[in-house]
Amino acid sequence: MADIKDYKIATLGSHTALQILKGAKDEGFKTVCICEKGREKPYISYDVADEIISINNFNEYFEIEEKLIKENSIVIPHGSFVAYIGAEKVKNIKAMHYGAKGILEWESNRTKERRWLLDAKIKLPKVFSTPDDIDCPVIIKFHGAKGGKGYFLANTPKEFYERYEEYKGKEGHEKYAIQEYIVGVPVYSHYFYSKITGELEVMGFDKRYESNADSIGRIAAKDQRDVGIRTTYTIAGNSPLVIRESLLPEIFAMGERVVEASKKLVDGGLFGPFCLEGVIDPELNYYVFEISARIVAGTNPYINGSPYTWLKYNEPMSTGRRLARDIKIAIESNQLEKVLG
Ligand code: AMP
Ligand code: AMP
Numbered sequence: 001m002a003d004i005k006d007y008k009i010a011t012l013g014s015h016t017a018l019q020i021l022k023g024a025k026d027e028g029f030k031t032v033c034i035c036e037k038g039r040e041k042p043y044i045s046y047d048v049a050d051e052i053i054s055i056n057n058f059n060e061y062f063e064i065e066e067k068l069i070k071e072n073s074i075v076i077p078h079g080s081f082v083a084y085i086g087a088e089k090v091k092n093i094k095a096m097h098y099g100a101k102g103i104l105e106w107e108s109n110r111t112k113e114r115r116w117l118l119d120a121k122i123k124l125p126k127v128f129s130t131p132d133d134i135d136c137p138v139i140i141k142f143h144g145a146k147g148g149k150g151y152f153l154a155n156t157p158k159e160f161y162e163r164y165e166e167y168k169g170k171e172g173h174e175k176y177a178i179q180e181y182i183v184g185v186p187v188y189s190h191y192f193y194s195k196i197t198g199e200l201e202v203m204g205f206d207k208r209y210e211s212n213a214d215s216i217g218r219i220a221a222k223d224q225r226d227v228g229i230r231t232t233y234t235i236a237g238n239s240p241l242v243i244r245e246s247l248l249p250e251i252f253a254m255g256e257r258v259v260e261a262s263k264k265l266v267d268g269g270l271f272g273p274f275c276l277e278g279v280i281d282p283e284l285n286y287y288v289f290e291i292s293a294r295i296v297a298g299t300n301p302y303i304n305g306s307p308y309t310w311l312k313y314n315e316p317m318s319t320g321r322r323l324a325r326d327i328k329i330a331i332e333s334n335q336l337e338k339v340l341g
Pocket of ligand 2: 125139141151179180181182183186208210213233277279289290
């Protein structure tokens with residue numbers, strides 16, 4: 001039988017690295033954390049890494065990749081990979097890589113992403129191809145905006161053009177998407193689909209804690225006006241959430257449809273952790289505005305497991321650990337190539 005002792009689990013030190021590395025250790029793997037110089041402390045303090053490789057900048061990843069390959073390290077992608085290395089370059093990763101690389105292209109391109117989700121019969125906010133068609137509250141999202149920073153809202157074409165003035169001509173603000181703004185509560189659903197077991201699991205839910213969107217309610221409407229506050233959505237952290245139990249059947253069904261639809265997009269389809277990100281309105285419609293085809297940071301509150309993984313596993317099961325278990329079972333049953341992409 002192939003042995004997990006012949007492999008290591010490696011990831012970049014940020015985003016969800018703590019739970020990925022801890023989960024890998026709990027499953028019996030040796031772990032490697034690739035850190036930016038000066039940012040090693042959490043990985044040392046929480047003792048999740050058997051080895052730390054320090055580089056000046058995450059985009060120097062390719063300079064140390066040879067070492068990872070030599071040592072049979074399996075690289076686990078997360079949000080910082082695309083943010084710091086870039087979606088294009090992620091495709092060039094030569095080390096063993098958990099998850100389907102091809103799918104990243106579908107999640108990072110809004111038009112493709114929309115096609116995928118529509119095919120999976122997911123409810124999406126309306127999009128406007130030109131500001132002149134705006135006839136409801138909308139959110140304007142600049143391409144490549146990091147963590148929701150710099151988005152703005154408008155109600156009419158006139159308002160759009162007035163507010164856009166501020167961004168005109170600024171780098172990174174030429175391209176944007178205009179989406180219907182759904183008034184409701186944000187709900188992020190965490191899934192895990194294993195090709196080894198063929199089962200889709202609901203791992204948990206979170207809501208984001210965004211600055212300043214989540215602080216505006218702390219001051220009176222008059223003060224908001226007087227100070228001229230604009231809503232922004234800079235992510236600062238995540239809070240755990242459970243949803244109405246009666247919504248769970250549809251949550252499962254949505255995940256299953258997304259996995260099914262992905263099989264038409266890339267060879268083998270989507271597998272591993274993924275997340276549907278959206279808003280539930282007062283009529284309980286769940287509008288999804290984004291899919292992440294990898295582990296999301298909203299799973300971080302559940303290093304010791306979520307209420308849902310507790311139901312299923314009866315042992316602490318984070319998404320990071322679930323992923324390591326998938327790899328472990330794959331190795332031990334000689335199917336490792338099934339979880340690599
Ligand atoms: P970081 O490593 O914290 O710089 O994050 C890398 C990427 O992941 C950035 O694009 C962030 O916006 C995104 N990100 C980081 N933390 C979170 C979080 N808690 N929730 C959602 N997105 C996040
Ligand atoms: P995104 O960069 O698409 O993940 O969006 C960042 C944040 O903007 C989300 O976490 C939501 O709080 C908010 N948001 C994005 N799209 C919408 C929408 N269509 N309706 C309501 N809120 C939204």
